[in-house]
Structure formats: C-alpha cells, structure tokens
Amino acid sequence: MFIDDDLQLEDEHGPRPVTVINRWLRELPINGAHSPRTWEAYALAVKSWAEFLTSHNVSLLASRKDLRDEISLYAQHRLSGELGDRLSSSSWNMAVKIIAGFYRWAAAEKYIDAEPFSYTSQTLWRPDGSKIEIQRNLATLRTANTHTGRKYLEQPFVDLLMNALAGNSPDGSADPRFRGNETGRNESLIGFALSSGLRAQEFAYLTIYEVPPLPGRSSSIPVTLPLAPPTTKGRKGRSSWVGFDALSAVHTYMDMERAAAVQGSSWNRKTLSGSRSQRMMGQNLMVSIDAGGI
Structure with a gap:
C-alpha cells in the first residue's frame, strides 16, 4: 500500500492518485497477476513513474496529452539519462507494459478519459495455419530474440566453480588448504x-x-x-x-x-x-x- 507524505488518501478533488494505485494493486490477483513477486514489480514500476510525474508537477491522472508528453520525457530519462537511472531495453519494455496496464484499468474504471499510449496491430501466423492479431505498444523497444539474448556461463568458469565447490584447485587436484564442508x-x-x-x-x-x-x-x-x-x-x-x-x-x-x-x-x-x-x-x-x- 502507498500513501502520501501527509497521510491523506482524499482531498477536495476526491480520491488522490495514490488511492487509485492502491485499488489497482488490490485487484491484481483477480486480473491475472497471481504471484506476490509480480505485485511487487508492478507496484515499484508505477511508483517510479508516479514519482517522476510528481517531480514535474503533473498528476498521475492528468489529461492524455500531458501524460503523453511526460512519457516522452520519461523515456529520455530512463533510456539516456544518468547512468543510475537507466533501464535496459527489456526492463524498459516491462515498465511500459505495467504502466500501460495501469492506465488501461484506470480508463475502464473512468478515472481517465483514455490511456496515453498508442498501439499498432500485427498479424502473426501459427505453424498450424491459424492467424492471430496482436498489438504492440509503440513506446516499447524492439529487442533481440530470446535465444540470442540469453547469457550463458562459459565452460571455463563452470569448471572453476565446480572445482571450488568440490574443494579442489583450479586444475582439479585436491586443495590441501580447503576448509569447507x-x-x-x-x-x-x-x-x-x-x-x-x-x-x-x-x-x-x-x-x-x-x-x-x-x-x-x-x-x-x-x-x-x-x-x-x-x-x-x-x-x-x-x-x-x-x-x-x-x-x-x-x-x-x-x-x-x-x-x-x-x-x-x-x-x-x-x-x-x-x-x-x-x-x-x-x-x-x-x-x-x-x-x-x-
């Protein structure tokens, strides 16, 4: 649960954005997100986005135009800003997916008029010949295929690790100095x-x-x-x-x-x-x- 510094959940304009975030988080288990780790990841992504908006004096539930302007600035901040603030392409795409999901829910619940992201449709053909339509968020980045982006531990490092666990020297011989269990x-x-x-x-x-x-x-x-x-x-x-x-x-x-x-x-x-x-x-x-x- 999130709460503002003044511990208020409502003001003269009604429920504050933090209240809307909390309601969205409570509904995640019935909206397809069943893992506590997923809840935490979603909460942190929206929290970072909300803090960025606050630093620019823009409401989390602002107009579509204002939010689109902020998304452009947020992309610049996260992809080419200070090194400590940058995200990898895959992390950025995940953040966009989460934020878009929040605004899609907010639009359905009438908290905003329309979500601020734009989409393009793409047709894919399955091996069995069936056709499926998918949507791609234009704010996401294209990344390498999973098999090309996967990182593997090189065999020399695997051998070194296994020798260390076995109490051996790097060459595989018994290490007389080893004191592990x-x-x-x-x-x-x-x-x-x-x-x-x-x-x-x-x-x-x-x-x-x-x-x-x-x-x-x-x-x-x-x-x-x-x-x-x-x-x-x-x-x-x-x-x-x-x-x-x-x-x-x-x-x-x-x-x-x-x-x-x-x-x-x-x-x-x-x-x-x-x-x-x-x-x-x-x-x-x-x-x-x-x-x-x-």
Missing part, C-alpha cells in the same frame, strides 16, 4: 542446477521425490525433469532436462547420505506402521538433499 552435496546439486537450467525458485524447493530415476546406462540424451506447478513461474508447471552425469552425481550423493545417516542404527522399518515409516523416511531424505540448503 559438504563438498559432495554442493558439487552434485550445483552441477544438477547448471545442467537442468532450473530457476532459483524451482531449485530452492526441489525435493528428492522430483529427482528422476537414473537410467540403466549412460547416455548422451538428457533425462526429462518434470517440475511441480507450485514451484514454477506462474504456477503453470513445466519440464526441463538434466544430463546423465549430473543426475548420476545427485543419485550418488543421495545413496551416500542415506547410508551414512543410518549406519550403526538399530532402527528397522518393520518396527513402524506403514504410513508412519514412510513419513519418517521421507523427512530424513528431505533433510539430506534439500536443494535450498547449500
């Missing part, structure tokens, strides 16, 4: 994450029940890695792939951790009821390979 876990899990390309949230909540079985023999073909919808972006669920060597390292660690945990124990599964036995076993395994605890 859990080298097997750290090396296997980070190798698994690098191989599968998991997002931070997906990696943090990964459990052993989601680790695919190890194929019977080595193969250059990666193994499918299904991911649970609650842990993926947008809660849509997806599948990734993981290499055989990375998967094998994780299974080796799981087997070693389990054997070390029960060595010398008199515990026997037969002494427990079925459901309780499975529950306790699951808890032990979850602790041993919680991907968030590196």
Whole structure:
C-alpha cells in the first residue's frame, strides 16, 4: 500500500492518485497477476513513474496529452539519462507494459478519459495455419530474440566453480588448504542446477521425490525433469532436462547420505506402521538433499 507524505488518501478533488494505485494493486490477483513477486514489480514500476510525474508537477491522472508528453520525457530519462537511472531495453519494455496496464484499468474504471499510449496491430501466423492479431505498444523497444539474448556461463568458469565447490584447485587436484564442508552435496546439486537450467525458485524447493530415476546406462540424451506447478513461474508447471552425469552425481550423493545417516542404527522399518515409516523416511531424505540448503 502507498500513501502520501501527509497521510491523506482524499482531498477536495476526491480520491488522490495514490488511492487509485492502491485499488489497482488490490485487484491484481483477480486480473491475472497471481504471484506476490509480480505485485511487487508492478507496484515499484508505477511508483517510479508516479514519482517522476510528481517531480514535474503533473498528476498521475492528468489529461492524455500531458501524460503523453511526460512519457516522452520519461523515456529520455530512463533510456539516456544518468547512468543510475537507466533501464535496459527489456526492463524498459516491462515498465511500459505495467504502466500501460495501469492506465488501461484506470480508463475502464473512468478515472481517465483514455490511456496515453498508442498501439499498432500485427498479424502473426501459427505453424498450424491459424492467424492471430496482436498489438504492440509503440513506446516499447524492439529487442533481440530470446535465444540470442540469453547469457550463458562459459565452460571455463563452470569448471572453476565446480572445482571450488568440490574443494579442489583450479586444475582439479585436491586443495590441501580447503576448509569447507559438504563438498559432495554442493558439487552434485550445483552441477544438477547448471545442467537442468532450473530457476532459483524451482531449485530452492526441489525435493528428492522430483529427482528422476537414473537410467540403466549412460547416455548422451538428457533425462526429462518434470517440475511441480507450485514451484514454477506462474504456477503453470513445466519440464526441463538434466544430463546423465549430473543426475548420476545427485543419485550418488543421495545413496551416500542415506547410508551414512543410518549406519550403526538399530532402527528397522518393520518396527513402524506403514504410513508412519514412510513419513519418517521421507523427512530424513528431505533433510539430506534439500536443494535450498547449500
């Protein structure tokens, strides 16, 4: 929730712009934005825009002409202004999308007469031959395709990272000066994450029940890695792939951790009821390979 410096939500002209922003934010969950991270990103984008308007003595709900003038100035400020204020092309496009969404909602709710952005229509053909019409906001910038803009960690840096996690020197030999712990876990899990390309949230909540079985023999073909919808972006669920060597390292660690945990124990599964036995076993395994605890 946002609030003005004088703690007022209304004045003689009615609800203040900050009140309108708060109402828009409250309705995000029922307008297609279900993630708390999305709410935060939307709030910060509109906040920055509102602060820029305030510095120019322009209302967030001004006329379309005034807002269009300010959008031009805001683009100059964000794309070619001071280095600390600049946004990348993708970040600028995201900010424009969020601000446009706010004004589209504000126009529908009669807070403004019309949204200040202009659009162009574009026709796309899908592989199945169907035609779709899309609109592009003319304030956005054209960016490279996703596959050309993606950044990869070069292999020498991957090798250096994996040696460091394993407690080795850069050349792969044992480092006698290393004083860290859990080298097997750290090396296997980070190798698994690098191989599968998991997002931070997906990696943090990964459990052993989601680790695919190890194929019977080595193969250059990666193994499918299904991911649970609650842990993926947008809660849509997806599948990734993981290499055989990375998967094998994780299974080796799981087997070693389990054997070390029960060595010398008199515990026997037969002494427990079925459901309780499975529950306790699951808890032990979850602790041993919680991907968030590196």
